Amino acid sequence: MNIVDFELIRLTKDHEFKSFDCKDKDLNEFLLNDSKNFLVDLVAVTYLLESDNDIVAFFSLSNDRISAEDFESNNKWRKFRAKSISSSKRLKSYPAVKIGRLAVSHDYKKNHIGTSILDYIKELFMDNNLTGCKFITVDAYNDSLTFYEKNGFKYLTDEDNGKDTRAMYFDLLPLDS
Amino acid sequence: MAKPIKETPILRGKDAVKFNQEMEKSKSEIIPKAIRERMKSNYSLLKSIAKF
Numbered sequence: 001m002n003i004v005d006f007e008l009i010r011l012t013k014d015h016e017f018k019s020f021d022c023k024d025k026d027l028n029e030f031l032l033n034d035s036k037n038f039l040v041d042l043v044a045v046t047y048l049l050e051s052d053n054d055i056v057a058f059f060s061l062s063n064d065r066i067s068a069e070d071f072e073s074n075n076k077w078r079k080f081r082a083k084s085i086s087s088s089k090r091l092k093s094y095p096a097v098k099i100g101r102l103a104v105s106h107d108y109k110k111n112h113i114g115t116s117i118l119d120y121i122k123e124l125f126m127d128n129n130l131t132g133c134k135f136i137t138v139d140a141y142n143d144s145l146t147f148y149e150k151n152g153f154k155y156l157t158d159e160d161n162g163k164d165t166r167a168m169y170f171d172l173l174p175l176d177s
Numbered sequence: 178m179a180k181p182i183k184e185t186p187i188l189r190g191k192d193a194v195k196f197n198q199e200m201e202k203s204k205s206e207i208i209p210k211a212i213r214e215r216m217k218s219n220y221s222l223l224k225s226i227a228k229f
Binding site for chain 2: 009058066069070119
């Protein structure tokens with residue numbers, strides 16, 4: 001397998017899907033049933049890595065943000081917590097791009113294609129950051145958590161621990177050094 | 178229909194403190210040269226086959 005034998009294309013409304021099976025029914029359904037609707041609704045854009053005969057992998061991107069209470073120090077957090085003040089006016093938001101879904105065909109597993117795609121997305125927003133993007137976020141399936149951890153992603157919260165997907169993020173800033 | 182893509186949660190309390198601390202740490206984080214080169218190489222490869 002050589003990645004230069006494939007094509008990376010942007011999904012269009014009239015695209016005819018080649019065969020794809022990542023052995024996860026939900027991800028297969030997302031590609032075949034939802035990805036075009038997300039495109040039409042301007043919610044997410046899906047990209048396909050294709051060989052001559054099948055879809056090797058796909059990923060969907062959308063705009064996102066990370067919003068967090070802004071504390072200058074832990075002392076401020078303790079005072080804040082003690083007073084139980086509403087935090088709605090103290091949120092700080094950072095621009096991000098979200099990987100809604102990413103999947104690799106079962107036939108192409110163990111070739112580090114998922115890591116290559118993550119590297120591509122990270123570098124894409126460093127090389128051509130048209131509007132400002134500080135983080136990559138992902139709604140990660142449970143069986144992919146280790147994969148994202150190995151690629152430098154961190155968990156946003158522990159509250160989704162044990163759920164079917166978990167929110168993770170990657171900080172692009174260190175790539176700028 | 179596949180399960181919906183979840184919204185990224187708004188971080189409050191301990192989650193917000195941890196996130197802000199991690200963001201501060203990342204300012205001085207240095208990615209190993211080998212990993213950075215791999216990332217750039219993968220980017221170039223996929224960029225070279227991109228049809229958009």
